[in-house]
Amino acid sequence: MKSIFITGASAGIGKETALLFAAKGWFVGITDVNAAGLEEVKKIANGQIGYAAVLDVTDADDVPLIMKEFNAAAGGRMDVLFNNAGILRVGPFEDIPLKDHQAILKINAGGILNCTYHAFEYLKNTKGSRVINMASIASIIGTPTQATYAASKFGVRGFTEALNVEWKRYGIHVCDIMPCYVNTPMVEQNPGKIVDSVGVYITAEDVAATAWKAAQRRRLHWVIDRLPNRLFYKFRGIVPDSLEKFVLRKMAGL
Secondary structure, X not given: OOEEEEOOOOOHHHHHHHHHHHHOOOEEEEEEOOHHHHHHHHHHHOOOOOEEEEOOOOOOOHHHHHHHHHHHHOOOOOOEEEEOOXXXXXXXXXXXXXXXXXXXXXXXXXXXXXXXXXXXXXXXXXOOOEEEEEOOHXXXXXXXXXXXXXXXXXXXXXXXXXXXXXXXXXXXXXXXXXXXXEEOHHHHOOOXXXXXXXXXXXXXXXXXXXXXXXOOOOOOEEEEOOHHHHHHHHHHHHOOHHHHHHHHHHHHOO
């Protein structure tokens, strides 16, 4: 039985991904700092979740212990590591407390680093394994009023691209998913002019479905957005920089 280890699985994208993979017959491991949320996912899955544990991805000492427990429960396999845990803050850079900026970097980038590092030995020993990192459209365009979030996701994209090359020699495929705003509690709890201007039209189920594809196919970046926007990202090099920045300022209400 194939297995997937999911971080940030108590709600939103992580929750829907866990339910989808469980329904597909995979051994699913869910982790999060929210113990009550994990219990709710287990309840909804009706016994199909194979492993669950409270985990703070920034705790470099706890991560290897949880990974070891999961690997044993999964029969020595880790087919997919889904680095999904992350947080968001929206607002002018100077209005967001410094501790929140630091937490964004620590969780969104540092958490992926911790989990990927400690998962390596299990991924290496599982033929055809892969790492799926949760990035964002903010890893393509530095989004105003989300400066530190964008920095964290640019970091995830660079980490993904580098490791995709490095770990090819082990047969481990590394990729990322880049959605625009997703209808999740994280986005609901962080309103802002930029969010309203762009719109929230992607569901957590949409991203989970993409994670399922990413677990089967070999693509580096999985962009989830409307076709016109995807075309813009692809050809934005021909758009004058001044025009793009003007539009971004207007969308962010700056």
